[in-house]
Amino acid sequence: MEWLIGRFDLSYLPSDPITMGAAIGMPLILIAIVAALTYFKKWKWLWTEWITTVDAKKIGIMYAIVAIIMLIRGGADALMLRASTAVSGPGGTQLFETDTFQQVFTAHGTIMIFFVAMGLMFALFNIAVPLMIGARDVAFPFLNSMSFWLFFAGMILVNASLVVGGFSNGGWLGYPPLTELQYNPGPGVDYWIWSLQIAGIGSLLSGVNFFVTIVKCRAKGMKLMKMPIFVWSVFVTTVLIMISFPMLTASLGMLSLDRLAGMHFFTSDAGGNPMMYINLIWAWGHPEVYILVMPAFGIFSEVVATFARKRLFGYKTMVWALIAIMFFSFVVWQHHFFTMGAGANVNAFFGIMTMVIAIPTGVKLFNWIFTMYKGKIDFKAPMVWFMCFAVTFTIGGVTGVLMSIPAIDFQVHNSMFLVAHFHNVIIGGVIFGYLAGLTYWFPKLFGFRLHDRLGRWSAYFWMVGFMLAFMPLYALGLMGAVRRLDHYDDPAWIPFFVVSAVGVVVIGIGLGLFILQIFYSVWKRKTLRDTTGDPWNGRTLEWSVPSPAPHYNFAIEPTVSRIDEWWYQKQDGVSVPKDKDYKDIVLPKNTSLGFLIGMAALALGVGLIWHIWWLVIVSFVGLVLFVIRRSMDDFTEHTLPAGEVMRMDREARGI
Amino acid sequence: MNDGEITQKRDRHQLGFWAYIMTDCMLFASMFATYMILKNATAGGPGASQLFDLGYALLLTILLLTSSYTVGLANLALHNNRRKEFIGYVAATIILGVSFLVLELREFAVLIHEGHGPDASAFLSAFFTLVGLHGAHIAVGLLWAIVLAWALYRQGRHEDIKRKFGLFSTYWHFLDVVWIFIFTIVYALGVA
Numbered sequence: 110m111e112w113l114i115g116r117f118d119l120s121y122l123p124s125d126p127i128t129m130g131a132a133i134g135m136p137l138i139l140i141a142i143v144a145a146l147t148y149f150k151k152w153k154w155l156w157t158e159w160i161t162t163v164d165a166k167k168i169g170i171m172y173a174i175v176a177i178i179m180l181i182r183g184g185a186d187a188l189m190l191r192a193s194t195a196v197s198g199p200g201g202t203q204l205f206e207t208d209t210f211q212q213v214f215t216a217h218g219t220i221m222i223f224f225v226a227m228g229l230m231f232a233l234f235n236i237a238v239p240l241m242i243g244a245r246d247v248a249f250p251f252l253n254s255m256s257f258w259l260f261f262a263g264m265i266l267v268n269a270s271l272v273v274g275g276f277s278n279g280g281w282l283g284y285p286p287l288t289e290l291q292y293n294p295g296p297g298v299d300y301w302i303w304s305l306q307i308a309g310i311g312s313l314l315s316g317v318n319f320f321v322t323i324v325k326c327r328a329k330g331m332k333l334m335k336m337p338i339f340v341w342s343v344f345v346t347t348v349l350i351m352i353s354f355p356m357l358t359a360s361l362g363m364l365s366l367d368r369l370a371g372m373h374f375f376t377s378d379a380g381g382n383p384m385m386y387i388n389l390i391w392a393w394g395h396p397e398v399y400i401l402v403m404p405a406f407g408i409f410s411e412v413v414a415t416f417a418r419k420r421l422f423g424y425k426t427m428v429w430a431l432i433a434i435m436f437f438s439f440v441v442w443q444h445h446f447f448t449m450g451a452g453a454n455v456n457a458f459f460g461i462m463t464m465v466i467a468i469p470t471g472v473k474l475f476n477w478i479f480t481m482y483k484g485k486i487d488f489k490a491p492m493v494w495f496m497c498f499a500v501t502f503t504i505g506g507v508t509g510v511l512m513s514i515p516a517i518d519f520q521v522h523n524s525m526f527l528v529a530h531f532h533n534v535i536i537g538g539v540i541f542g543y544l545a546g547l548t549y550w551f552p553k554l555f556g557f558r559l560h561d562r563l564g565r566w567s568a569y570f571w572m573v574g575f576m577l578a579f580m581p582l583y584a585l586g587l588m589g590a591v592r593r594l595d596h597y598d599d600p601a602w603i604p605f606f607v608v609s610a611v612g613v614v615v616i617g618i619g620l621g622l623f624i625l626q627i628f629y630s631v632w633k634r635k636t637l638r639d640t641t642g643d644p645w646n647g648r649t650l651e652w653s654v655p656s657p658a659p660h661y662n663f664a665i666e667p668t669v670s671r672i673d674e675w676w677y678q679k680q681d682g683v684s685v686p687k688d689k690d691y692k693d694i695v696l697p698k699n700t701s702l703g704f705l706i707g708m709a710a711l712a713l714g715v716g717l718i719w720h721i722w723w724l725v726i727v728s729f730v731g732l733v734l735f736v737i738r739r740s741m742d743d744f745t746e747h748t749l750p751a752g753e754v755m756r757m758d759r760e761a762r763g764i
Numbered sequence: 765m766n767d768g769e770i771t772q773k774r775d776r777h778q779l780g781f782w783a784y785i786m787t788d789c790m791l792f793a794s795m796f797a798t799y800m801i802l803k804n805a806t807a808g809g810p811g812a813s814q815l816f817d818l819g820y821a822l823l824l825t826i827l828l829l830t831s832s833y834t835v836g837l838a839n840l841a842l843h844n845n846r847r848k849e850f851i852g853y854v855a856a857t858i859i860l861g862v863s864f865l866v867l868e869l870r871e872f873a874v875l876i877h878e879g880h881g882p883d884a885s886a887f888l889s890a891f892f893t894l895v896g897l898h899g900a901h902i903a904v905g906l907l908w909a910i911v912l913a914w915a916l917y918r919q920g921r922h923e924d925i926k927r928k929f930g931l932f933s934t935y936w937h938f939l940d941v942v943w944i945f946i947f948t949i950v951y952a953l954g955v956a
Binding site for chain 2: 248249313316317318320321324325326351352353354355356358359360362363366367370371372373374376378379380381382385389695733737740741743
């Protein structure tokens with residue numbers, strides 16, 4: 110049997126009640142979805158409209174759906190962790206075994222970074238970038254679809270581990286030698302490796318794709334210094350992705366060679382060097398946090414300018430701040446392990462660089478504040494998210510600078526203080542930013558706005574919940590609580606952990622309100638309808654097309670002569686296009702190969718995790734053949750005639 | 765598609781490919797860094813100076829550099845629409861590439877046979893992975909060259925093949941450059 114199912118046996122099926130519940134629940138949900146699709150005869154629709162699509166907007170929506178589902182999954186993990194620490198003090202009981210606890214925090218970190226934050230980020234890249242630069246689509250639509258399906262395959266692997274085999278217990282960055290075969294022989298770490306490896310390659314390809322999109326596909330006249338700031342932020346982010354993600358690929362690759370081929374890169378014997386891994390992964394990991402947060406800065410730049418009804422203050426300083434952060438983010442990685450013992454001079458260098466990187470970030474915050482100054486501010490939900498961000502992110506930034514001093518870092522290294530700090534910047538910066546972005550661009554995709562009051566209440570709950578959940582952790586860190594702690598003996602810590610657990614529940618309500626807001630808005634879509642295509646009185650090109658945006662984005666390719674082109678066009682008076690302005694549009698054809706490549710990668714991952722070698726060979730050959738098949742395809746585009754474009758455009762605009 | 769759109773497409777593909785090459789540079793850079801850090805971690809076993817033969821590595825280098833030359837000639841032939849010549853040079857490239865790979869694998873096999881496999885020490889893990897990563901790239905390149913030659917033979921759509929072969933030759937030259945670094949850092953500095 111071993112040739113057929115590798116190292117799988119029945120002992121890998123879940124045994125404790127919590128994972129059992131999840132293990133039964135997930136297939137049930139899957140069956141329900143399949144049944145619903147069959148009952149409503151939606152399979153064909155799903156295949157032709159979504160799975161095979163190469164339209165960036167639809168790919169963006171799929172990223173967003175996956176990311177929000179993963180946000181629920183990661184949030185449930187967080188709730189389990191804090192519920193557990195609330196009752197596992199002196200005299201209390203642990204809710205789960207230590208190993209399960211470790212798997213939960215590993216899954217929480219991995220899912221939140223790779224499948225929530227990265228997912229929402231690529232969702233917003235896809236949704237907004239082509240529209241903002243006046244392009245029909247991204248530079249490589251097929252590659253875009255493939256990237257999504259690789260991301261999807263990685264997501265499936267993380268969640269499959271819940272049902273079969275268990276997840277890694279090595280933390281979200283999987284430090285060796287704990288994650289080496291010697292200490293972790295099971296499939297958990299392999300699940301972690303291959304889900305990140307597959308999703309990571311998808312991210313890398315997306316990085317290349319959006320880099321080329323921004324360099325090559327901008328509207329006529331849109332010079333680099335006339336691009337919207339969100340596009341600038343995506344541009345520097347793609348550079349970071351292209352430089353840093355190969356390092357992730359290399360580190361994960363070497364770890365998997367240690368585990369699969371008995372190599373000794375990071376083992377504790379035969380000359381292996383675990384600190385080499387920690388250096389490599391953080392050389393990726395630090396740029397990664399800027400990869401996540403810079404697009405959020407970009408979103409807030411658009412949101413603040415739009416809702417303050419003012420041109421963004423300090424456009425050029427904004428751009429240079431982004432570029433400065435891009436450079437500095439590569440020379441701070443060692444601050445994640447000042448305690449390694451690199452010596453005073455090395456620590457001093459990285460400490461100072463870390464302080465320096467706070468300066469361009471501070472510049473941006475002041476720019477937003479000056480943009481609001483004397484503006485006529487409209488406190489719609491995205492603006493409320495911004496206000497919450499501004500406060501939370503500043504606190505997170507200040508505690509970050511605090512920890513950049515090696516002497517202080519030695520005290521709080523790997524403590525709850527650190528946990529509080531990075532949640533402060535990731536939730537307050539990244540998540541608030543992306544939820545603001547989703548709210549802001551939602552009408553462009555669906556043709557109706559999200560319900561504003563529910564959105565604002567969601568932001569308030571997130572904000573209050575955040576403070577309750579993480580401020581106690583700062584105190585706990587200073588009191589000596591280390592991170593990833595599943596039980597403790599100091600009774601003084603109990604109230605802090607309890608407040609923190611309450612905070613997680615409040616955040617949960619915030620997330621619930623956000624999801625409720627989506628469903629409620631779908632229900633009330635008639636009253637929330639966006640008839641103008643420009644619901645916020647926006648400034649950039651995406652608001653010049655009707656909502657929902659047509660699949661070809663722009664019926665007539667726009668020309669740009671200044672920053673905030675659309676804002677000034679509206680003041681000059683928008684002219685109605687004449688018949689001869691419409692031209693034929695060349696559009697990419699749908700293809701199933703992106704999906705098939707993703708699924709082959711998924712099968713390859715399963716084979717490597719479970720040592721099912723025939724599956725590895727079959728899926729690898731499949732992967733290669735699919736790629737060759739695509740390269741042989743000469744007719745990947747079709748033409749939409751000018752007359753048809755004119756008819757569709759006039760209908761959408763109600764002319 | 766009109767001419768403007770074809771040029772646009774070619775520009776995009778070229779920039780995208782260069783961007784990809786840059787990411788590959790980072791991948792190799794990570795492996796080179798790892799090799800440099802681990803090269804003395806031999807766990808009591810033999811090091812680079814005892815294991816590597818500079819003459820053998822030089823032979824590999826000559827094979828690969830020659831193949832880069834034939835790729836250049838193939839590219840030239842393609843642009844002058846000399847199909848037979850093109851196929852000949854591609855065949856030469858493939859033969860040189862395959863010989864390179866076979867000799868490299870033979871070196872690996874000898875090392876493993878003598879008990880110096882990738883699982884013997886951190887140094888050997890880094891050596892096999894760095895050189896093997898380059899070898900895997902060569903294998904991908906060979907497959908790509910075969911597919912391109914076949915596509916030209918099958919349909920003869922010149923413009924598209926020209927564009928794609930241009931990318932392939934960029935890739936092949938890039939692997940040459942990486943190999944020169946391997947030759948210098950792994951073999952020449954290792955034996956010295």
